[in-house]
Amino acid sequence: MAQKILLKDIDVPGIETFDVFRKQGGYSAVEKVLKTMSPEDVVEEVKKSGLRGRGGAGFPTGMKWSFLAKPEGVPRYLVCNADESEPGTFKDRYLMTKLPHVLIEGMIVASYALGANTSYIYVRGEMMPQIRILEKAIAEAKAAGFLGENILGSGYDLEIYVQPGGGAYICGEETALLESLEGKRGNPRIKPPFPAIAGLYGCPTVVNNVESIAATSWIVLNGGDEYAKIGIGRSTGTKLISASGNINKPGVYEIELGLPVEEFIYSDEYCGGIANGKRLKAVVAGGSSVPILPANLILRTVNGEPRLMSYESLADGGFASGTMLGSGGFIVMDEDACIVRNTWNFSRFYHHESCGQCSPCREGTGWMEKILHRIEYGHGKMSDIDLLWDVQRKIEGNTICPLGDAAAWPVASAIRHFRDEFEWHVNEPKAAMEGNYGLAHYADPLPVPAAPSELVK
Amino acid sequence: MLAVKEIKFSEEMLKQVDEIIKRYPEGKEKSALLPVLHLAQAEFGWCSTEVMDQVASVLNIKPIEVYEVATFYTMFHVKPVGKYVLEVCRTGPCCLVGAEKIIKYLEDKLEIKEGETSADGLFTVKGVECLAACGTGPVLQIGPEYTFYEHLTTDSVDQLLEDLKGRKQ
Numbered sequence: 217m218a219q220k221i222l223l224k225d226i227d228v229p230g231i232e233t234f235d236v237f238r239k240q241g242g243y244s245a246v247e248k249v250l251k252t253m254s255p256e257d258v259v260e261e262v263k264k265s266g267l268r269g270r271g272g273a274g275f276p277t278g279m280k281w282s283f284l285a286k287p288e289g290v291p292r293y294l295v296c297n298a299d300e301s302e303p304g305t306f307k308d309r310y311l312m313t314k315l316p317h318v319l320i321e322g323m324i325v326a327s328y329a330l331g332a333n334t335s336y337i338y339v340r341g342e343m344m345p346q347i348r349i350l351e352k353a354i355a356e357a358k359a360a361g362f363l364g365e366n367i368l369g370s371g372y373d374l375e376i377y378v379q380p381g382g383g384a385y386i387c388g389e390e391t392a393l394l395e396s397l398e399g400k401r402g403n404p405r406i407k408p409p410f411p412a413i414a415g416l417y418g419c420p421t422v423v424n425n426v427e428s429i430a431a432t433s434w435i436v437l438n439g440g441d442e443y444a445k446i447g448i449g450r451s452t453g454t455k456l457i458s459a460s461g462n463i464n465k466p467g468v469y470e471i472e473l474g475l476p477v478e479e480f481i482y483s484d485e486y487c488g489g490i491a492n493g494k495r496l497k498a499v500v501a502g503g504s505s506v507p508i509l510p511a512n513l514i515l516r517t518v519n520g521e522p523r524l525m526s527y528e529s530l531a532d533g534g535f536a537s538g539t540m541l542g543s544g545g546f547i548v549m550d551e552d553a554c555i556v557r558n559t560w561n562f563s564r565f566y567h568h569e570s571c572g573q574c575s576p577c578r579e580g581t582g583w584m585e586k587i588l589h590r591i592e593y594g595h596g597k598m599s600d601i602d603l604l605w606d607v608q609r610k611i612e613g614n615t616i617c618p619l620g621d622a623a624a625w626p627v628a629s630a631i632r633h634f635r636d637e638f639e640w641h642v643n644e645p646k647a648a649m650e651g652n653y654g655l656a657h658y659a660d661p662l663p664v665p666a667a668p669s670e671l672v673k
Numbered sequence: 674m675l676a677v678k679e680i681k682f683s684e685e686m687l688k689q690v691d692e693i694i695k696r697y698p699e700g701k702e703k704s705a706l707l708p709v710l711h712l713a714q715a716e717f718g719w720c721s722t723e724v725m726d727q728v729a730s731v732l733n734i735k736p737i738e739v740y741e742v743a744t745f746y747t748m749f750h751v752k753p754v755g756k757y758v759l760e761v762c763r764t765g766p767c768c769l770v771g772a773e774k775i776i777k778y779l780e781d782k783l784e785i786k787e788g789e790t791s792a793d794g795l796f797t798v799k800g801v802e803c804l805a806a807c808g809t810g811p812v813l814q815i816g817p818e819y820t821f822y823e824h825l826t827t828d829s830v831d832q833l834l835e836d837l838k839g840r841k842q
């Protein structure tokens with residue numbers, strides 16, 4: 217069995233309550249940091265752990281914490297990003313539903329490290345049930361003396377509040393989230409200044425994902441070095457992967473980074489193979505924003521090495537033949553999935569969610585949606601494929617926030633790896649409306665992968 | 674049919690607003706806008722101009738500050754909706770497991786198009802983006818408590834509609 221950190225007690229009955237969580241050793245990280253560690257010690261341990269942000273960008277958490285400005289007489293804030301709206305990602309919702317105290321404990325540890333006396337958990341508005349769960353957990357922790365004034369007699373004060381969003385993907389972007397938390401439209405801010413200097417209410421702020429914050433308790437209890445021993449290379453620790461699509465066992469899995477992708481897809485401990493005896497066609501490995509890869513490239517790199525679930529291995533080959541770990545939203549498509557339709561669906565998503573501040577994103581996402589719709593519904597021209605390529609290139613890198621890139625990459629990668637399927641839609645519109653292209657004759661000069669049965673050893 | 678309620682925050686609601694405002698530093702009461710809009714929508718069913726004006730006056734901000742926010746976020750209904758808004762996820766991962774079929778089934782059964790409200794005023798069908806439940810798709814949610822209904826099939830949708838029709842009030 218792989219090491220479990222975040223989900224280790226998930227099957228303990230009643231673990232969502234304070235009492236059971238405490239009996240399992242919960243909140244001992246809070247006792248340890250408040251009684252024996254300085255805030256700087258905590259930051260140091262998290263740095264040593266090599267923990268990287270689990271929200272998508274993978275920026276080292278300890279380093280982010282050490283950048284926080286500390287001017288005299290100005291409050292500092294920790295804001296937990298629980299907006300979780302990246303298609304394919306549902307790990308934070310799972311964690312908050314089943315293990316709310318894991319997040320609250322991590323919030324206390326992280327707030328102490330940053331010197332924050334008020335911290336917010338920004339939860340997407342649709343997660344009303346999770347908001348209630350968190351509010352209850354906070355009340356329980358407070359009643360037990362782990363929140364409020366002078367926690368455990370340490371002289372440290374902390375209040376945690378839960379803030380609902382309003383259903384806007386863009387509010388997952390950290391500066392849009394801060395705007396939203398200030399009661400405004402979720403328009404991303406131009407950086408710099410970064411939140412570490414001027415964040416919430418203009419004060420120094422750290423924004424971290426639910427999973428990053430939750431991991432810090434284990435790190436301070438067991439030491440950063442111990443955490444760094446788990447995983448592979450610079451991909452340390454464990455990661456929650458949300459597995460969805462055409463697999464036998466969709467769900468949230470905690471993996472040690474470095475697990476082979478093939479094992480993740482086909483072993484019974486994880487996805488349990490492709491559903492209904494079908495064959496694997498493609499995978500979007502890190503949430504809708506990362507490049508899609510055909511079966512052969514997700515299982516092996518171009519050099520023929522097994523692809524691993526790690527930041528580096530998934531990115532191996534750059535965007536030509538690789539992808540990204542992103543938020544760990546692992547979307548699996550079988551031979552019946554239509555790449556054009558899925559790409560259109562994602563483009564509609566980004567068009568819908570664009571905040572509209574930058575023209576390349578606001579207009580470009582709309583054009584991409586329209587062109588893809590045209591191709592999918594049998595009215596496409598061959599030149600549309602090149603036009604699509606052109607539009608996505610003009611969005612990428614030309615916008616205020618990374619949503620523009622996130623909208624461009626799925627389109628670019630779909631054309632890069634599945635161009636023949638786009639051309640088939642143009643050439644055979646009637647067949648495309650009625651049927652399915654099936655397994656692609658991949659554009660890459662790589663062998664088409666063997667049937668699943670042969671892949672499971 | 675929906676009873677027409679007077680658009681005014683009750684004592685109880687005002688108390689809740691006071692509690693919410695305490696979460697933020699002094700002078701930052703505007704941060705309460707999203708939570709208070711949720712509160713108002715749960716009470717009044719949708720965010721009409723009157724509702725938004727009430728929110729503005731309760732938070733002591735300008736009405737335009739409320740309008741621009743309410744129209745930005747998809748959760749706030751700025752047009753009238755049915756008693757139950759069925760928000761069905763229509764994003765990629767759910768479509769891989771049949772979300773489009775569920776939306777079509779609802780449209781046919783209720784004789785409306787996505788975005789519309791059934792003739793009896795009971796149901797609005799709304800296609801929404803990924804609800805962070807892709808592993809248990811197809812899914813839909815119903816406010817104001819945002820209860821999730823997962824692994825939808827045409828049978829479970831039939832059952833759900835029957836249950837909702839049978840509810841009192």
Ligand SMILES: Cc1cc2nc3c(=O)[nH]c(=O)nc-3n(C[C@H](O)[C@H](O)[C@H](O)COP(=O)(O)O)c2cc1C
Pocket residue numbers: 268269270271272273274275277280297298299300301302385386387388389390391423424425426428429617618619622
């Ligand atoms: C469009 C967009 C959406 C995002 N959505 C989320 C999200 O839902 N949750 C999240 O934690 N980070 C999200 N991020 C990343 C955040 O901006 C930020 O990097 C992250 O919260 C930092 O936390 P971490 O360092 O712990 O990963 C998003 C970024 C972009 C550009």
Ligand code: SF4
Pocket residue numbers: 386403404569570571572573574575577578615616617618619620
């Ligand atoms: S890239 Fe898109 S979402 Fe980001 S700020 Fe510009 S318009 Fe808004």
Ligand code: FES
Pocket residue numbers: 303304305762763764765766767768802803804805806807808810812
């Ligand atoms: S795609 Fe439907 S919940 Fe994520």
